[in-house]
Amino acid sequence: MSRTRTLARDPLSPGLQAGMVQAGASVIALVPVLAGLDVSLAQWALVQGAIAMRIATLCGAPAWWPPLHLGFTPALVWAQGLAVAPLAWGAAFLALVAVYGSTLRTQVPLFLTARAVREALGVLLAPERGVRFIDLGCGLGTVIAALKRARPDCEFHGVELAPLPFLVSRWRGARAGCRIQRRDLMSIDLGQYDVVYAFLSPAPMPALWAKARREMRRGSLFVSLAFAVPGVEPHETIRVAPGERHTLYLWRM
Numbered sequence: 385m386s387r388t389r390t391l392a393r394d395p396l397s398p399g400l401q402a403g404m405v406q407a408g409a410s411v412i413a414l415v416p417v418l419a420g421l422d423v424s425l426a427q428w429a430l431v432q433g434a435i436a437m438r439i440a441t442l443c444g445a446p447a448w449w450p451p452l453h454l455g456f457t458p459a460l461v462w463a464q465g466l467a468v469a470p471l472a473w474g475a476a477f478l479a480l481v482a483v484y485g486s487t488l489r490t491q492v493p494l495f496l497t498a499r500a501v502r503e504a505l506g507v508l509l510a511p512e513r514g515v516r517f518i519d520l521g522c523g524l525g526t527v528i529a530a531l532k533r534a535r536p537d538c539e540f541h542g543v544e545l546a547p548l549p550f551l552v553s554r555w556r557g558a559r560a561g562c563r564i565q566r567r568d569l570m571s572i573d574l575g576q577y578d579v580v581y582a583f584l585s586p587a588p589m590p591a592l593w594a595k596a597r598r599e600m601r602r603g604s605l606f607v608s609l610a611f612a613v614p615g616v617e618p619h620e621t622i623r624v625a626p627g628e629r630h631t632l633y634l635w636r637m
């Protein structure tokens with residue numbers, strides 16, 4: 385087994401950093417207005433976006449943030465001019481919060497395991513009977529519901545933090561015979577499971593690996609889709625299809 389390396393974490397979450405960049409740029413962009421220049425809202429938004437992009441670049445934000453900062457406030461101003469009922473904006477905002485709100489804390493957005501990978505997981509389980517399997521961050525419950533249909537002899541559990549995906553997975557899980565809980569995956573005792581499956585992001589992997597090593601039983605299997613544990617060689621790597629998004633990393637504990 386190779387050594388484990390824990391990466392230093394940023395002191396501020398990306399969401400908070402982005403908020404601070406936007407707030408700072410908004411204040412700086414007010415200077416010409418306070419100096420008495422005649423600036424329209426659209427012009428102010430463009431200047432604000434350019435300043436926000438520059439601040440993000442100077443702060444060393446990952447490559448996708450500066451263009452997002454550039455477009456954020458101009459997009460807000462543009463959207464204000466659309467003939468959309470305020471209630472529709474409110475509903476869209478609430479739906480986004482219910483799906484992605486917890487991402488600000490977890491740094492793990494919702495995206496789904498591809499069908500080909502679900503089938504590969506089924507093949508992995510094939511020789512063993514009565515397996516206890518958990519999907520950490522089960523999203524819409526697609527993985528465990530599909531596996532339960534294929535393998536009714538096994539137990540499939542899921543945990544999900546985001547409210548709307550949890551409700552969907554709960555409904556889907558109930559129909560398929562899976563147990564779904566609204567819990568933080570870091571609060572689950574992994575020692576109860578034969579197979580622990582995670583499709584998350586690079587952010588939680590070091591802490592999750594440390595937890596898996598503490599709690600998982602000898603011989604049980606830790607499987608991560610797309611995200612390897614930094615500095616820890618997997619025992620097996622399965623490329624289901626080209627691209628990282630379809631690569632399974634397996635560690636036999």
Ligand SMILES: C[S@@+](CC[C@H](N)C(=O)[O-])C[C@H]1O[C@@H](n2cnc3c(N)ncnc32)[C@H](O)[C@@H]1O
Pocket residue numbers: 486490492493494495496497519520521522523524525526527543544545546549567568569570583584
């Ligand atoms: C990339 S999605 C994967 C969804 C599903 N496992 C699949 O493969 O289709 C990751 C999910 O994990 C959830 N999640 C992230 N951090 C979590 C945490 N600490 N506790 C519970 N769920 C979490 C997110 O809300 C998101 O729905």
